[in-house]
Amino acid sequence: MRLNVLKNTVLLFVFIMISFGCLAKPSTENTKQELSVSLSDSTIVVGANRTQAYIPLLKGKSIGIVANQTSVIFKTDSTYTHVVDSLIQLDVNVTKVFSPEHGFRGTADAGEVVKDGIDTKTKLPIVSLYGANKKPTADQLKNIDLLIFDIQDVGARFYTYISTLHYVMEACAENNIPMLILDRPNPNGRYIDGPILEMEHKSFVGMHPVPIVHGMTIGEYAQMINGQKWLENGVTCELTVIEMEHYTHDKLYHLPIKPSPNLPNDQSINLYPSLCFFEGTNVNAGRGTQTQFQVYGSPFLKNQEYTYTPKSNKGAKHPKHKDKICYGVDLTNEKQLNQINLAYIIKAYHATSNKSEFFNSFFTKLAGSKKLQKQIEGNLTVTEIKQSWKTGLDGYKKMSKKYMLYN
Template sequence: MLTTLKNTLFALLLGLAACGSSTGQPAEAGTPANDPVTGANQTDAYFPLLRGKRIALVANQTSVVFRDGKEPVHLADSLLAAGMDLRRVFAPEHGFRGQADAGEHVQDGTDIRTGLPIISLYGTNRKPGPEHLEGLDLVVFDIQDLGVRFYTYIATLQLVMEACAEAGIPVLVLDRPNPNANFVDGPIMEDAHKGFLGMTPIPLAYGMTLGEYAEMINAEGWLEGGIRAELTVIPLQNYQRSIPYELPIPPSPNIPNTQAAMLYPSLGLFEGTTANAGRGTDHQFQAFGAPYLDPGHFAFSYTPRPNPGASHPKHEGVLCHGRDLRNVEPPRAVNLEWLIEAYTHRDPESEFFLTSGFTRHAGTAELQRQIENGMQMEEIRSSWQPGLEAFRAIRAKYLRYP
């Protein structure tokens, strides 16, 4: 079982990653010998590409340069300390410092540490406009992903690439490991349900790093109008997708540790239901529950309360019955057993599926119909296989890592 990060460590690292170093010196890159070397840590590979350029950075609290025996330095601070001409920051869902609730409108603003203007890509704009890119020579993208289609950082990546392609501005992606990179599973998103929770015809879990995925959407012509961005990826070193990756910094407020990250491909589907997936607790995406689930079947219970990242969780202040998954071995697949179990052992008078939201998360209306019709997990999984085989053939062209 992977060791999970404690919530106190979550708060500490979130602050460190957001604030960066106060030394005014360039980051001293370094990682333990057996750990993957992120793109951001390979300053010798990408600093020459940045010098003399007017730069924007797409980043959040995970965008750091790790240093041996020292606190990580935020990439924005690293670039400024190295004398780079960093003009502005684009912030994804949850904001530049990663503290906004899921789905919360994120405002434009100014970074209090650096004075850099922050342009939200999860507010009025989801895609940078020409005015946001004016005067830039390069956009750098560096965010920790989870490898799940409806985790919105990949939608932000795609829209940034699209805007930059339209404006003739190159994009540099600094790659990071994906804790769910070694499996491909789930329904393929259908064109009819394209949106910010799924912009390309990929499975729910697509088994690629952001760098690999960026190259795929670019080369496959999945940007609007088939245009292509001028794309450079700084790949990982010392990385194998088959080796489990422990997240050093929580990528969003409700993914507090690696256990949550690895359960998210399965429990994220609860976001399209009326059940709670641990929001409003200290075990987000490591449990599920609802007041209308049968307490005779589900022995575990909890009461969601407002907390950072969940100002108003589902069933706030109400006792929920469900299942505690903090100590289960995370599946290397999309596990539907918990979703089917919750649907089966609910009060039959209760509303369970939020049809529009569930369809957007699943990428298809078929999954809800299959569960409502009593299909079991393996039968449903069999229906995914033709689409998964077709996607694996496309994906294979862009895999950089064993």
């Protein structure tokens, strides 16, 4: 008995040393993916780094984990180790990895089907939640005692990691599997904005009646899913959130690893809630360039000083208007936004020479309503459109407040 206690204590100590950079060396593969590992606020401790809070919960259990390239433990020397690699190193029984859109290593295009496979480094089976099914099946969850969810989100309703969160929670609830969330900051968590999704327009890019910028961390959002009974048949997931330390919603947070191939830096992440509307139009939002979601343009926007030509690249094999000159706007030096900026899409709509084909059906899914397209086509101003959001936003802010874990 004493020997087992001593063994567990030693293992926990070793894991803590790994978390703070005292033992493990960073893998070359991980460091290549870095943008910069300097956090805007170095006092923030993400959930994954709080090993002493969750390692005891994993011992003696068969563990599954929903993870991607952002699922890391930061170290004091400005490097990091992947959570999966660290768990395995400490003999935690990780048996399966579940991967979201863009895959486990985060290299697949937006919307690209991701297949099941085997991770070349750990040899663990990888179950894609963006392939044959988006919700884990009972068979895929068989023999798993606890499921960890650790993915960096960007705080926008149409960013699909929160949709994956929904389906994973639902599957865990239906199969009596507890879920552990390692919480991370929301880089767009300083504000709440946008139209509330109307449920008749529910899709994988919008599953809940929330605004486009929801203002919550993954841990907070999961609590809201449970509390509002949004899972099928009102089931709830047994949930534990490993909270961050020293985080508040008004703190700027630099993402040291790009959360997906087409969000390469802080500027793109900040502009994403405003520029993603262009995905539902004939305007390219920078895919096929090195300034994704920092520029926009199309062959139909004339009299624009800025031009670029989308090319097939690692993040977009088939970008909109590939190999065609796009006329548009460069926002790489735009000031930090603390609200959705509708001026971009309104300006583009009025500048296009092909208004009848400006919008496509995907726009309604992104907006969560048919109203926004009609408002733009009806020449409403930004102020008039945003005024129409006010009642919904006020109700959402009141509802969501009770699920907040951080100031």
